[in-house]
Amino acid sequence: MTSSLTRCMARYSVSNMLKLAYAGVDPTFPGNGGLDCMQFSGPKQRVIEVLCGTSLGVYEICYAYKCLQKRQDNIKALVAKDKARNHLNRHDITLKKMLLVVMCLAFGIELGFKFATKQLIFLLNPCHIATMLQIYVLTAPPSELVVKLFRVQWYMLHGATLALIFPVINTRVVSTFLFDLNMWYFVLTVLMYNLIRFITGVYTLEPFFDFNWAILTIGALYIYHFLVLQGFGLLTYVNLSNTLCPAITDPFYGPQYRFWAILHQGTLVPLHGKALSLVALICNSLLFPVAPTSEPRESSDISQNGECLTIDGRNTGGELPSNHMHTE
Numbered sequence: 199m200t201s202s203l204t205r206c207m208a209r210y211s212v213s214n215m216l217k218l219a220y221a222g223v224d225p226t227f228p229g230n231g232g233l234d235c236m237q238f239s240g241p242k243q244r245v246i247e248v249l250c251g252t253s254l255g256v257y258e259i260c261y262a263y264k265c266l267q268k269r270q271d272n273i274k275a276l277v278a279k280d281k282a283r284n285h286l287n288r289h290d291i292t293l294k295k296m297l298l299v300v301m302c303l304a305f306g307i308e309l310g311f312k313f314a315t316k317q318l319i320f321l322l323n324p325c326h327i328a329t330m331l332q333i334y335v336l337t338a339p340p341s342e343l344v345v346k347l348f349r350v351q352w353y354m355l356h357g358a359t360l361a362l363i364f365p366v367i368n369t370r371v372v373s374t375f376l377f378d379l380n381m382w383y384f385v386l387t388v389l390m391y392n393l394i395r396f397i398t399g400v401y402t403l404e405p406f407f408d409f410n411w412a413i414l415t416i417g418a419l420y421i422y423h424f425l426v427l428q429g430f431g432l433l434t435y436v437n438l439s440n441t442l443c444p445a446i447t448d449p450f451y452g453p454q455y456r457f458w459a460i461l462h463q464g465t466l467v468p469l470h471g472k473a474l475s476l477v478a479l480i481c482n483s484l485l486f487p488v489a490p491t492s493e494p495r496e497s498s499d500i501s502q503n504g505e506c507l508t509i510d511g512r513n514t515g516g517e518l519p520s521n522h523m524h525t526e
C-alpha cells in the first residue's frame with residue numbers, strides 16, 4: 199500500500215509536472231525559445247523595456263479605473279435588470295449552450311494538444327486566457343464581474359486576427375495548426391453571432407465611443423507580457439507570446455521589436471475591438487430591426503473635467519438598438 203502510494207506521488211512530483219509543462223518545447227525551431235532566443239536582447243535593453251512597458255501599463259490601468267468608477271452604477275443597473283428577468287427565450291438558451299459546447303470543444307482540443315506534446319506552458323499565452331474568460335462568462339450567473347470580464351476579453355480577440363494574418367507554422371504540425379486555426383475562426387464566428395443575438399444584459403458593451411475599457415485591457419496586457427510571460431520565459435527559456443524574441447513572421451523583426459509592439463498593440467487593441475463592435479452594430483440593425491425599448495444605458499458623454507477618453511456618441515450612430523446585445 200505504501201509503495202503504491204509512493205509511486206503515485208512520484209508520478210506527480212514537481213520535476214514530472216515541469217516536464218509536462220515545457221519539456222516538449224523544441225528550442226531548435228526559430229522563435230520557439232532556447233538560449234539564442236533569450237539572448238536576442240541584452241540585459242540593459244530588457245530592463246529599459248520592462249520599465250517602460252510596466253510603467254505605461256500601470257498608468258493606463260489607473261487612468262481607466264478612475265474613469266470607469268464613475269460608471270459603476272450603470273453596470274449595476276445592467277446586472278439588476280438581467281437578474282430581474284424570470285427566464286430567457288428558449289432559443290437564446292439553446293444558442294448559449296451550443297456556443298459553450300463549441301468553446302469547450304475548441305479549448306479541449308488545444309488542451310489535449312498541449313498535454314500530448316508536453317507544452318502546457320503555452321496555455322499562459324493571452325489567446326488561451328481569453329478563451330478561459332469566454333467560457334467563464336458563458337457559465338457564470340449575471341454579476342458585475344461577468345460584465346467587466348466580458349468587456350476585457352472583447353479587446354483580447356485581436357490575437358486571433360493576428361494569428362490569421364501572421365501565422366507561425368514552423369513550430370507546429372501543419373495539419374494540426376490548420377485544424378486549430380479553422381476551429382478558432384469558426385468559434386469566433388459563432389461567438390459574434392451569439393453575442394449579437396443575446397438579449398442578456400451582462401453581455402453588453404460600453405458606449406461605442408468610450409475607450410476606457412480598451413485602455414484598461416491594453417495596460418493589463420502590457421504588465422502581463424513584460425512581467426508574467428517574460429518572467430516565466432526567462433526561467434524556462436520558452437518564448438511565451440514572443441516576449442523573449444520576435445516571431446519569424448513579425449513585420450517589425452529586429453532589436454527594437456518590443457518598443458514597436460508597445461506602439462502597434464496600443465493602436466490595434468482599441469481599433470480591433472471597436473471594429474468588432476461596429477460589425478455587431480451593423481448586423482444588429484440589419485438582422486433584428488425592432489423598435490427600441492427602455493434598457494439601462496451608460497452615458498457616452500465626455501466627463502465634466504474632460505479627463506476620460508470618451509466622445510459624445512448620441513448623434514453619431516454609436517449606439518445599438520436595445521432589443522439585443524448592443525454597444526450601448
